Amino acid sequence: MDFGWTQEQTMWRRAVREFAQKKIAPRSREIDTTGRIPPELVKSMAEMGLLAPTVSEEYGGQGMSVTMATIAAEELGRAEISLALPVMYLVMASWGYIFDRYASRELKQEILPKVTAGKAFLGIATTEPGGGSDIEGATRCKAERQADGGWLLNGEKMYISGIREELALGGCHMTLVRTEPGSGHRGFTFFAVPLKDNPHVTTTLVEDWGRQGISTGGFNMDNLPLPDVNRIGEANRGFYYAMEGFTFARILIGATCVGCAEAGLQMGVEYIKQRKAFGRPLATNQGISFPAAERFTDIETARLLTYKAAWMADELYANNTFKHKDVALAAAMAKLRAPIMAFETLNEVANWLGAMGYTKEYPIEMGIRGVRSYSIGAEGAMNIMRMIIARELIGGEYTSPRGA
Ligand SMILES: Cc1cc2nc3c(=O)[nH]c(=O)nc-3n(C[C@H](O)[C@H](O)[C@H](O)COP(=O)(O)OP(=O)(O)OC[C@H]3O[C@@H](n4cnc5c(N)ncnc54)[C@H](O)[C@@H]3O)c2cc1C
CATH class of the missing domain: 1.10.540.10 (Acyl-CoA dehydrogenase/oxidase, N-terminal domain)
Incomplete structure (x- = not known):
């Protein structure tokens, strides 16, 4: 080790x-x-x-x-x-x-x-208005093969990051659609869908309450013709590629939470050392320093989970040491712990800052709004992480959301 x-x-x-x-x-x-x-x-x-x-x-x-x-x-x-x-x-x-x-x-x-x-800009679009967690049940977007070997795409994606960025820069969103109805998760394919200047695509934007610098929105594909070269990977393997991408993204989410929480904690520690109440620095009260110690430990816990998952992913890709499901489990644990850890850390620091913590003079509030996007849903909701973990622990026959 x-x-x-x-x-x-x-x-x-x-x-x-x-x-x-x-x-x-x-x-x-x-x-x-x-x-x-x-x-x-x-x-x-x-x-x-x-x-x-x-x-x-x-x-x-x-x-x-x-x-x-x-x-x-x-x-x-x-x-x-x-x-x-x-x-x-x-x-x-x-x-x-x-x-x-x-x-x-x-x-x-x-x-x-x-x-x-x-x-x-390169984005990812799996979620639809009907739901993001249950890709198999909620996906209505579809692509039909055409006589010339190309595809015709229809349907709407929603709550997608980077819509405005792609409209400005160009690029594409990797878009997951159904290509073989009735084949469950074995009937999905990814396509590179360009949004900019695309007459078959209409876009919408939603107003988020955090991470304001990157947009969230949706797009509708109306008889969008795409050549076969825009297909990403094998037809009907898209669900597996999606799971692989989610695993990688969840590891990186864990890391952004660790960095963000540690930055917030550091700001808080500097503040409690210099801010005085009842004649002495706030930091001299165990009511302050003990929660600080807890949060410090929580950050390290999330860091260990995150880097273990990263290491396992590298081992998988370089040496085939693990199966994807092992890495997915480790990534789910990191994604389950890190966003909540970051939210609780920043929330605790806001308490130490008193009224100042509720102002925009300190960046803490930006962090609280930002990390919350991860625990609500971005790259997978928390109950989906619990589902992945429970499946490994207890077995899919007991934990499948559709029943055994
Ligand atoms: C800021 C932001 C950016 C995003 N960016 C993207 C993006 O770029 N691309 C993209 O494709 N998607 C994106 N998403 C969407 C994200 O992937 C979804 O929010 C997520 O998959 C959850 O889907 P949903 O919002 O439809 O919630 P739902 O699937 O409707 O779930 C709602 C709630 O029910 C819970 N739940 C669902 N099923 C069960 C069950 N069986 N048991 C217990 N609880 C359950 C979930 O945990 C969740 O809390 C983004 C989301 C956010 C918030």
Whole structure:
């Protein structure tokens, strides 16, 4: 067993931290207020190799391991606690990897170099108005094969990150649709759906109450014709690719929560050391320092779960040491613990700050709003994490939501 970091990992963390603290952290409030990630920040992230770094070098990425990508996610969460920018990072890093792994060479050449250069957005669209947790039961979007070998797509996706960003930059959303009705989870296929300037697509935006710098919305596909080259991976294997992408994304979510919570805790610790009540610093009261110790421990717990999952994912991809379901279980545990840990940590710090904690002078409120998106649903609701974990513990015959 080895809990240490390699020299490469240490240097990468140092480089990302320095970059993120210098360039991103001072602009967190601006990102939240304007509802935009400044284009020059996206450009400097591209220069730093932080846009879809998991994509192969051939397409402008770095072929980065899951662990290295997780380190960057933690540092971005620490710097930008509204979590808008970390979300942009994690969506492209995790789903970019899946895109690179399964899409055709022609499609990768068209999309990925632009994504890694910050000139296109790559998103993920599985959720629909009828539900996100039950993909098999709720998915109405479909693609029908045409005589010329292409596909015709119809249906609506909803609560999708990065709609405005893709409309501005171009790129595509990896969109999961039904291609073989009646075949359950073996009847789904992913397609690269471009939203920008697409006459067969109409988009909507919803107003979120957190992570304001990245948009959420939906899109409707009305007889959208797509060539077969836009199919990502094998037909009817899309559900499996979706589960693989969720696993990766959940690990990165865990890391952004760890970074964001640690940044918040640090702010709180500095405050309780200097703020006095009843003639002495707040920190001298065990009513303050003990919850601080609890939160510090919770952060470390979430970090261990997250990096264990990252390490397992790397082992799976490099050496086939684990099965995907083992990594999915570890990722679900990280996603179950980290967002709640981050919410509780930031909420606790808000208490220490007193009235100041309820103002926008401190970034804590941005973090509280941001992390809540993860426990409500982004990349899988908490009960779905519990379902994955219970299935491993107790067995699918007892825990399947559709019954045995
Ligand atoms: C900010 C944000 C960004 C998002 N971005 C994207 C994106 O980019 N792409 C994308 O595809 N989706 C995205 N989503 C959607 C997300 O994936 C879904 O919210 C999530 O999958 C849950 O689906 P739902 O919201 O339809 O809730 P539902 O599936 O309707 O579930 C509602 C509640 O019921 C619970 N529940 C469901 N079934 C069971 C059960 N059997 N037992 C017990 N409890 C159950 C769930 O845990 C949840 O709490 C985003 C969501 C948010 C909040």
